[in-house]
Amino acid sequence: MKYEVVIGLEVHAQLSTNSKIFCTCANRYGEAPNTLTCPVCLGMPGTLPVLNEQAIHFAIKTGLALECSIRRYSRTARKNYFYPDLPKGYQISQYEDPICYNGKLLIETDGKPREIGITRIHIEEDAGKSIHGMGSGTGVDFNRCGVPLIEIVSEPDMRSPAEARAYLAKLKQILKYLNVSDCNMEEGSLRCDANVSLRPMGATTLGTKTEVKNMNSFRAVEKALEYEVARQTTVLDEGGRIEAVTLFWNDATEEAVLMRSKEEAHDYRYFPEPDLVPISVPEAMVETIRGQLPELPAARAERFLKAYGLNEETVRILIAEVEWARYFEDVVKTGVKAKSAATWVTGEVLRVLKEREAGLDDFPVSASRLGELIRYIEAGKISNQAAKKVFETMLTSDQAVAELIEAAGLSQVSDTDFLETIIREVLAAHPEELARYREGKKQLMGFFVGQVMKKSKGRANPKIVNQLLQSALESD
Amino acid sequence: MTISEFLERVQNAEPLNAFISVDETDIREQAKEQRKGMLGGMYVAIKDNISVLNQPLSCASHILENFVSPYDATAVKKLKYAGAIIAGKTNMDEFAMGSSSEYSHYGPVKNAINPEYVAGGSSGGSAVAVAAGIVDAALGSDTGGSVRQPASYNGILGMKPTYGRVSRYGLVAFASSLDQIGIMSKTVTDSARILEIIAGEDARDATTVPEPVPPFSQNLESQAGDWKIGLPEEYFTEGLSTSVRQAVDTQVATLKDAGATIVPISLPHTEFAIAIYYIITSAEASSNLARYDGVRYGFRHESDDLLEMYNRTRAGGFGTEVKRRIMLGTYVLSSGYYDAYYDKAQRVRRLLQSDFSNAFQSVDAIITPTTPTTAFKRGEKMDDPLAMYLNDIYTVSVNLAGLPAMSLPVGTDEDGLPIGLQIIAPAFKEETIFKIGTLIERLKS
Ligand SMILES: [Zn+2]
Numbered sequence A: 001m002k003y004e005v006v007i008g009l010e011v012h013a014q015l016s017t018n019s020k021i022f023c024t025c026a027n028r029y030g031e032a033p034n035t036l037t038c039p040v041c042l043g044m045p046g047t048l049p050v051l052n053e054q055a056i057h058f059a060i061k062t063g064l065a066l067e068c069s070i071r072r073y074s075r076t077a078r079k080n081y082f083y084p085d086l087p088k089g090y091q092i093s094q095y096e097d098p099i100c101y102n103g104k105l106l107i108e109t110d111g112k113p114r115e116i117g118i119t120r121i122h123i124e125e126d127a128g129k130s131i132h133g134m135g136s137g138t139g140v141d142f143n144r145c146g147v148p149l150i151e152i153v154s155e156p157d158m159r160s161p162a163e164a165r166a167y168l169a170k171l172k173q174i175l176k177y178l179n180v181s182d183c184n185m186e187e188g189s190l191r192c193d194a195n196v197s198l199r200p201m202g203a204t205t206l207g208t209k210t211e212v213k214n215m216n217s218f219r220a221v222e223k224a225l226e227y228e229v230a231r232q233t234t235v236l237d238e239g240g241r242i243e244a245v246t247l248f249w250n251d252a253t254e255e256a257v258l259m260r261s262k263e264e265a266h267d268y269r270y271f272p273e274p275d276l277v278p279i280s281v282p283e284a285m286v287e288t289i290r291g292q293l294p295e296l297p298a299a300r301a302e303r304f305l306k307a308y309g310l311n312e313e314t315v316r317i318l319i320a321e322v323e324w325a326r327y328f329e330d331v332v333k334t335g336v337k338a339k340s341a342a343t344w345v346t347g348e349v350l351r352v353l354k355e356r357e358a359g360l361d362d363f364p365v366s367a368s369r370l371g372e373l374i375r376y377i378e379a380g381k382i383s384n385q386a387a388k389k390v391f392e393t394m395l396t397s398d399q400a401v402a403e404l405i406e407a408a409g410l411s412q413v414s415d416t417d418f419l420e421t422i423i424r425e426v427l428a429a430h431p432e433e434l435a436r437y438r439e440g441k442k443q444l445m446g447f448f449v450g451q452v453m454k455k456s457k458g459r460a461n462p463k464i465v466n467q468l469l470q471s472a473l474e475s476d
Numbered sequence B: 001m002t003i004s005e006f007l008e009r010v011q012n013a014e015p016l017n018a019f020i021s022v023d024e025t026d027i028r029e030q031a032k033e034q035r036k037g038m039l040g041g042m043y044v045a046i047k048d049n050i051s052v053l054n055q056p057l058s059c060a061s062h063i064l065e066n067f068v069s070p071y072d073a074t075a076v077k078k079l080k081y082a083g084a085i086i087a088g089k090t091n092m093d094e095f096a097m098g099s100s101s102e103y104s105h106y107g108p109v110k111n112a113i114n115p116e117y118v119a120g121g122s123s124g125g126s127a128v129a130v131a132a133g134i135v136d137a138a139l140g141s142d143t144g145g146s147v148r149q150p151a152s153y154n155g156i157l158g159m160k161p162t163y164g165r166v167s168r169y170g171l172v173a174f175a176s177s178l179d180q181i182g183i184m185s186k187t188v189t190d191s192a193r194i195l196e197i198i199a200g201e202d203a204r205d206a207t208t209v210p211e212p213v214p215p216f217s218q219n220l221e222s223q224a225g226d227w228k229i230g231l232p233e234e235y236f237t238e239g240l241s242t243s244v245r246q247a248v249d250t251q252v253a254t255l256k257d258a259g260a261t262i263v264p265i266s267l268p269h270t271e272f273a274i275a276i277y278y279i280i281t282s283a284e285a286s287s288n289l290a291r292y293d294g295v296r297y298g299f300r301h302e303s304d305d306l307l308e309m310y311n312r313t314r315a316g317g318f319g320t321e322v323k324r325r326i327m328l329g330t331y332v333l334s335s336g337y338y339d340a341y342y343d344k345a346q347r348v349r350r351l352l353q354s355d356f357s358n359a360f361q362s363v364d365a366i367i368t369p370t371t372p373t374t375a376f377k378r379g380e381k382m383d384d385p386l387a388m389y390l391n392d393i394y395t396v397s398v399n400l401a402g403l404p405a406m407s408l409p410v411g412t413d414e415d416g417l418p419i420g421l422q423i424i425a426p427a428f429k430e431e432t433i434f435k436i437g438t439l440i441e442r443l444k445s
Helices: A053-065 A161-178 A218-237 A283-291 A297-308 A312-320 A322-333 A338-356 A367-378 A384-394 A401-407 A416-429 A431-438 A444-455 A462-474 B003-012 B024-032 B074-081 B124-131 B148-154 B188-198 B242-257 B268-291 B306-317 B320-333 B339-362 B385-392 B396-401 B430-444
Strands: A003-014 A077-080 A090-093 A100-109 A112-125 A129-134 A137-141 A148-154 A190-200 A210-215 A246-250 A255-260 B019-021 B043-047 B085-090 B137-142 B157-160 B180-185 B228-232 B261-265 B365-369 B405-412 B418-424
Touching: A003 A161, A003 A218, A053 A100, A053 A112, A053 A148, A053 A161, A053 A283, A077 B268, A090 A112, A100 A161, A112 A161, A161 A190, A161 A218, A161 A297, A161 A322, A190 A218, A210 A218, A218 A246, A218 A255, A297 A312, A297 A322, A297 A338, A312 A322, A312 A338, A322 A338, A322 A367, A338 A367, A367 A384, A367 A401, A384 A401, A416 A431, A416 A444, A416 A462, A431 A444, A431 A462, A444 A462, B003 B024, B019 B124, B024 B085, B043 B124, B074 B085, B074 B137, B074 B188, B085 B124, B124 B137, B124 B148, B124 B180, B137 B157, B137 B188, B148 B157, B148 B180, B148 B405, B148 B418, B157 B188, B157 B430, B180 B188, B188 B430, B228 B242, B228 B339, B242 B261, B242 B365, B242 B405, B242 B418, B242 B430, B261 B339, B268 B320, B268 B339, B268 B385, B268 B396, B320 B339, B339 B365, B339 B396, B365 B430, B405 B430, B418 B430
Parallel strands: A210 A246, B043 B085, B043 B137, B228 B261, B228 B365
Antiparallel strands: A003 A148, A003 A190, A077 A090, A100 A112, A112 A148, A129 A137, A190 A210, A246 A255, B019 B085, B137 B180, B157 B180, B157 B405, B365 B418, B405 B418
């Protein structure tokens, strides 16, 4: 039978607040285990949580960007379960009244726009991290414990694994534009669980869903969902029934294995968190945050098209990552043409970033230095080819751009006296070609330019060479 | 009191089992300094569910054996600033769950007046330490009467402030929406002075309220004619012992003779108080006590299997009463039961709260007995939880409504056991309680 795929995603994003959500410990990744802890985040007896307002701001910011309604009074709730990485024996989350609800996100698959509903966004705290293989036992690192999270729950609106991937990519792009999360899937600052079900084409009720966890990359999301869709299709085709289970994606074996059966599902015994007062969000606060929302990808694309006269494909690439777009504009600000800046950023800069699998954070060539280099090209002081060589040297040296050009001997020769001498020599060395040219074989122009360039070791300014050659050939 | 006098008293009172830990070195260290401040040199004992930096924090439970607190509770920090000497950690019912201070890993506390009898609870150790004259005052915690009831049983004063008045930071949570640190003392003045110090909004406790703290101790005088006092009919029914009733009636009559207006009032939802109290507190406790899992601190039953480690640690670490409440609380929060129990209890709680706000439309304060009877014999109710729970029948409503209340001694029964009278005031009107308390003290002498 032909089935319709129904996918909903639950995305957890760590918020990049300065401190943790309920204590004053720093919120940082990659520190030595248990160095970012205090009695509160360790769940010591008698300690109490105090809500970090920045986390609320970030959640509201995200909600507004995803066109959610913002709840004036929302509550926190305790989700109770035992696990060694959960010091209090419960996670402070939100249950009945999430801070944001009823939003949407526009995605595009195969060039077609699709609207994906956002059911809710709520805030909660992250748990610690188990460290296995410590000799005899397992250790727990509580640095991550209490890092603020938002959980963004979508409607079951996605109809294919590719759509799910596109949704996740779009969501990540927006979170990064908002500067509320690092969204690093490998470091776990962006995590994704999926609910998957199938139903006969045309059916309106939902089939039994399964939950897939542990998908740690975009590729894994798509792979795991394809796997699960195929598995459910087989089960249904063979007349079987789908069980409401939780599956764990193993990226190495590319298999989803059973993690929890329906019977083993937790009863989290949610109840309102008595240690915190309801979160009050005055209308004025929402409006202030709305007023401070940065330009989002769609608006930025529009602006780039209009303001810079770039083509759609170039704009799509430039705005894909907020820091690429920012870098591009910083290069433009140095006074170079937008088109040259775009060519350099989408060309050389992205090539190097991809080779290095790195972000712009630690990219060695600042926007102002790239701008400087482009200015040398635009002023005719260096050729495009030569500039690429200089760019390579800029990756490892922070010497002044002018010095690097000089040192490489790549500065373009625009000195007419010098060039005229070369031209004279070239013409003298090729009397036959000269004669043929003068007989009307104008195509030989390219030959002469090539000879001059060769003689100048590539440093001659082609524009000037052209002009000088023209007049030398036309005169006798 | 000199340090040697204090230590001698601790020694002499040892059979009462009021203390779990007394750090002599630390107390000598504290006493060495010239203690300045409003409470300069006052010896204040701390219930062992309130954190004192570098001191044991056991909650009278095996599961926190050897646990040493890495921080000061806000109230303790404030006491230290005000010059008080932190004079040891007092015995209690395990995790403050009990009304007799018999459910302790460290053995029962004995009544200061008659050691055959219970100290009351759960702040029994604090009450006895004050009543026996070992310390000048003590902090307890009051979730359903745990300060007022033992105060009543030992003939001292027990003050439970408004919920949100005193920071709970550092008070080991039993039922977060009701817990409040309270004060046990021999005089209204001491109680007022200490509340003045420990009260106030705290950035570490989101449930504290930015309500100004008046200088309670500077403002204790009033005339009986200033007050209109309500007597809730639901508190003077069967179950109330004759001796307690007589003592309260006599005190009320004295106030009336002195000029106070006494009116009957009704708190119609009182009959549900005990039921909703045990649902809500057990639910919160089941979650609050989840952190004692053997992973990070306290007692651990070693096992290679995680689930077995949890099970054995908690089975061996908690006492019977605590386990009973965890199970009850887990049950009432379970899916399918939540609406019928927890949610319904919260709704009735709001009705109970409006009972009080309605009453306070027409009266300044409410007077009731603190407990239906005087202290009972040790061992008598250990195996009858329901009878034990009924001890709190006059005190739990105050916590459910978040109000301030104080128990103060008003005589003794035929066996010489103390009787307590409870004054309840509107939220943040502790001043009213202190004033009426002072009036009662004055009328007695
Ligand atoms: Zn912390």
